[in-house]
Amino acid sequence: MEFAAKRLPKAGNHPSGRKLRRKYSQKATILNTSTFFNRAGMNNFWVKQAFDRFGKPEVRSLSGHVTADLTIVGGGYLGLWTAIRIKENSPSLRVAVVERDLCGAGASGRNGGFVTSYWAKYLSLHKACGAEQAKFIAKGSADAVLEIGAFCKDNRIDAEFRADGWLWTASSAAQIGCWNSLMDELAKHNVRPFEVLDNAAVARLGGTDRNLAGVFEAEAATVQPAILAFGLRSHAVKLGVAIYEHSPMVRLQPTIAPKVVTRKGSITSSKVILAMNAWGAQFPYLRRKVAIVSSDMIATTADAKKLNDIGFTKGAAICDSRMFLNYYRNTPDGRIIFGKSLGHFAFAGQVADRYEGASPRADEVEASFRMLYPMLGSMGVETSWTGPIDRSVDGLPFFGRLEDHPNIFYGIGFSGQGVGPTVLGGKILASLALDQANEWSKCGLVREDVDKFPIEPFRFVGSIVVREALRRKEGLEDRARRADPFTRAVANLAPVGYVPSRRN
Numbered sequence: 001m002e003f004a005a006k007r008l009p010k011a012g013n014h015p016s017g018r019k020l021r022r023k024y025s026q027k028a029t030i031l032n033t034s035t036f037f038n039r040a041g042m043n044n045f046w047v048k049q050a051f052d053r054f055g056k057p058e059v060r061s062l063s064g065h066v067t068a069d070l071t072i073v074g075g076g077y078l079g080l081w082t083a084i085r086i087k088e089n090s091p092s093l094r095v096a097v098v099e100r101d102l103c104g105a106g107a108s109g110r111n112g113g114f115v116t117s118y119w120a121k122y123l124s125l126h127k128a129c130g131a132e133q134a135k136f137i138a139k140g141s142a143d144a145v146l147e148i149g150a151f152c153k154d155n156r157i158d159a160e161f162r163a164d165g166w167l168w169t170a171s172s173a174a175q176i177g178c179w180n181s182l183m184d185e186l187a188k189h190n191v192r193p194f195e196v197l198d199n200a201a202v203a204r205l206g207g208t209d210r211n212l213a214g215v216f217e218a219e220a221a222t223v224q225p226a227i228l229a230f231g232l233r234s235h236a237v238k239l240g241v242a243i244y245e246h247s248p249m250v251r252l253q254p255t256i257a258p259k260v261v262t263r264k265g266s267i268t269s270s271k272v273i274l275a276m277n278a279w280g281a282q283f284p285y286l287r288r289k290v291a292i293v294s295s296d297m298i299a300t301t302a303d304a305k306k307l308n309d310i311g312f313t314k315g316a317a318i319c320d321s322r323m324f325l326n327y328y329r330n331t332p333d334g335r336i337i338f339g340k341s342l343g344h345f346a347f348a349g350q351v352a353d354r355y356e357g358a359s360p361r362a363d364e365v366e367a368s369f370r371m372l373y374p375m376l377g378s379m380g381v382e383t384s385w386t387g388p389i390d391r392s393v394d395g396l397p398f399f400g401r402l403e404d405h406p407n408i409f410y411g412i413g414f415s416g417q418g419v420g421p422t423v424l425g426g427k428i429l430a431s432l433a434l435d436q437a438n439e440w441s442k443c444g445l446v447r448e449d450v451d452k453f454p455i456e457p458f459r460f461v462g463s464i465v466v467r468e469a470l471r472r473k474e475g476l477e478d479r480a481r482r483a484d485p486f487t488r489a490v491a492n493l494a495p496v497g498y499v500p501s502r503r504n
Helices: 017-024 045-054 077-089 119-154 180-188 199-206 225-238 277-282 304-309 362-372 421-433 458-478 485-491
Strands: 064-073 095-098 166-170 194-197 213-217 242-244 249-253 259-262 265-274 291-300 317-319 326-330 336-340 381-391 398-401 408-412
Touching (some): 077 095, 095 265, 119 421, 180 194, 199 213, 277 408, 291 362, 336 362
Parallel strands (some): 095 242, 265 408
Antiparallel strands (some): 249 259, 291 336, 317 326, 326 336, 398 408
């Protein structure tokens, strides 16, 4: 995919410029400054490991007033891929990235390192944007897996990229076959990304016989997520991107030439892109379109011999089919990284300190790990961490212009699956910002008609009620029991998860 090099148009020349100037001349979006200080983020396992191996990068903060052609707020995968795409195709543009902490210290440096495609979400894609676009986006997301591998190889980034696929399992009898409707629909279009495995193969690939069934997608990989983020940062700098870290945005002035204000400086540019992940929910326009929920992870001590003894040597990404998703993989140095979703819900989209530091659910996550790997009882847990996920109703990201402002763009809603899809997101946002009419700027993920969550406090209270119903339902299923009709009905109110919805 190539973009034609193009200068950004002057904001004042936009047809609606006068109207927007009147609308925003006295208005600024004020953000809660305290939410932008990541006091504990540097202690997460992946980031600390990356620092230990390669040292801490030199950083600079935004001080005083500067200008740019385009400013990107957020230095994670989405912001960095977007900056790289723009500079690759329009080298003369002055591109700046403003990051509240250190690039990669947010969700991009805290996830499980799963590089997966959207084939598992084909049914949601089909519903959102039709069969043709669903296939285009899913195919593009599968290509993105290989694209990340090629990027790491070409730029000598040792992000531990292992293209060992994705194992999608059933960890209870109720989950068995939840992939059948998806595979049947894909087969109608002559697409077969998944292979049904027998139980012996599932046990071999996952290193445990506690999974009852599974299918395998070859077009998936795992990475050390923080090293990938730091590699993207380094490459962006080489291309001439100006990166300002430890510079939390405290105010956005959405005038014709938008102005990003930080604690000690400001930057005015023709275009602004918001690539803030969960922190984007600070904007009222986006707040009801995403729900902020934690995902919590643990890392075991390193013991490659024990993993060899149980045959857990392949680097596949693995998850089961529950809404309280168990997701896990091993690492090259002999650890198991194990995570669990659907933790703390944020009231009104406020990303607070409870999404930083050690996981408050570490015991619960470890219990799930022990249930799947009882033979590793002597393998200790070295650390835990938590982080926020920006969940959309349909589990898919969406892109567009903030409140129809011609010069402010956003991407949000990756729902815990952003490592690979942010490659597509960078192409989409770059195309939008460069005013290019192409397959990315017109793709089905550029959409305004996104389902909304209920208003507060109903969303927060409802999320707790649904979560507890899910907890009860899946706990019973783990014991081969069926929940009562009321519990099932409440649990079925949950939005689409990582895997297709199972209404039962």
